[in-house]
Structures are given as C-alpha cells and as structure tokens.
Amino acid sequence: MLRYFLTYRGVKLPLCMTEELAADALAHRNTYFRAEFDDAGRMAWVEKLVYGEVELRHDYRYDAQGQLLEARISMLDEEPQLLSFTV
Template identity: 60%
Template sequence: MTEADYKYFLTYSGVRMPLKLVEPLEATELGNRNTYFRVTHDPAGRVATVEKLVYGEVELSHQYAYRDDGSLAHARIELGDEVTEVDCDETGAPIRS
C-alpha cells in the first residue's frame, strides 16, 4: 500500500460492519491528530480495511470480505493480540454460534 491508497477519517458511526467512516480528513491534517482511522477500499469501492491509529501505531484493525452480491461475508477484527473472526449471513449480520 502507498499513502495514496488510503483515505482518512476522524471517526465512525453505528455498530454494524463494515464500519461507516465519517468526518473525512486530508493527509495534511494528520500531523495534529493523535487518533484517526485509515481506510482502504477494494476495486468495487467497498471498505476493505479499517485501521485505528493511535500515536502512529495500529491499535485496532478490521479486514472485510464480501460476497459477489456485495453483502459482507466475513470480518477479521484484530485488537492487540486478540483476533476475532466473524462470519456473516446473507444480510451482512454476524452469525452467532
């Protein structure tokens, strides 16, 4: 990834995945921020990765996989050393086991 591949945001809204990022930031605005979100999109324009950066270090990471119809199929969430894998039903809702 190059810096040009990333979009930056101040925060997100909602609780469903994929996270809905709000309050876009320009790369030039990051120097004054301790915390922000760095996002990539897949070729179809869907959110592929979300990373929460705190003091320049990735604190939280989401990686998303989608079905051919565009619905969320799977999410991998990393918080420190803890990894959570979440499979989703055809509506994109987490499947509870």
C-alpha cells in the same frame, strides 16, 4: 484507495466512517482511522491509529454481490476474532 477519517458511527459492520480527513491534516492528530477501499467502493480494511500505533484493525471480505461475508477484528495484544455472516 487509501482514505483517512476522524471517527465512525453506528455498530454495524463494516464500520461507517465519518468526517473524512485530508492526508496533510494528519500531522497534528493523535488518533485517526485509515481505510482502504476496493474498486467497487467497499471498505477492504480499516485501522485505528493512536500515536502512530495500530490499536484496532478490521479486515472485510465480500461475496460477488457485495454482501459482507466475513470480518476479521484484531485488537492490540488480543487474538483476532473472525465473524462470519450469512444471508
């Protein structure tokens, strides 16, 4: 399910999105986040859009228990970083 947000809070991954926006509220926004959630309600990926261009993207992978295993962070014009988490 695709959802839209104004911002996030905290520094932990996955990002904790806040201030959800309706899709029809995006027309007059320069900056916002869009995120896809899986059937379990976990964030699969999130993108920060600035003037219609993707400036930042996080892709998340979880284990069978729902714990975060990996986060791939891509920033504009930079090599993606892969962060691995162990429990």
